[in-house]
Amino acid sequence: MIMRQHQYAAEAFGTFCLTLAVYTTLLAELPISTPVAAGLTLGILVYTIGKVSGAHVNPAITIAMVSLKKISMVDAAFYVVAQILGAITAMFFGAWIFGGSPEVAISNDLTVFAAEALGAGMLAFGVATAVRNNDYGTSGMIVGGSLFLGIILAAGASSAVLNPAVAIGLGAASAAHIIAPIVGAIMAAWLNAFLYADA
Secondary structure (H helix, E strand, C coil), X not given: CHHHHHHXXXXXXXXXXXXXHHHHHHHCCCCCCHHXXXXXXXXXXXXXXXXXXXXXCCHHHHHHHHHCCCCCHXXXXXXXXXXXXXXXXXXXXXXXXXXXXXXXXXXXXXXXXXXXXXXXXXXHHHHHHHHHHCCHHHHHHHHHHHHHHHHHHHCCCCCCCCCHHHHHHCCCXXXXXXXXXXXXXXXXXXXXXXXXXXX
């Protein structure tokens, strides 16, 4: 159980870092864009906490991994709680540092739903590939790059959050930002399993 506590703490810490990175790029004038910051942050997290918890830092990814039986439902439930707590902590910390919150468009339009599902699906496909390859040296690049690509693909039609916990941390909790990433991640994880069935 001690090891699992480490895993849950890693997920809370990782989601805190990812949410705060996004939060910061939306409020501060930085020389890099939000997609780049998010991709780099997730890639770094894969290399720093990946061996502890897998660095899901996203409820959609955790649920997709449950569907592939890569993690138990009990651990997944604790992962999701830890991720949400990490994101909420980042929200309060960010509001304290910046004196305000970023404005993220909230919409339950079908186009936004589809974009969020597509973007999260791209991330989940990358994660499933990294898990399948089991190559620590390339995992961070694959996962971080997949998040970057997912954000780029979704940004034309949505705010491209792609992460229910981060959406909560940014004050953008809507069906499109909570449910769509989960749907997209599960579909992409199973697509990955189908494509690699004979590999």
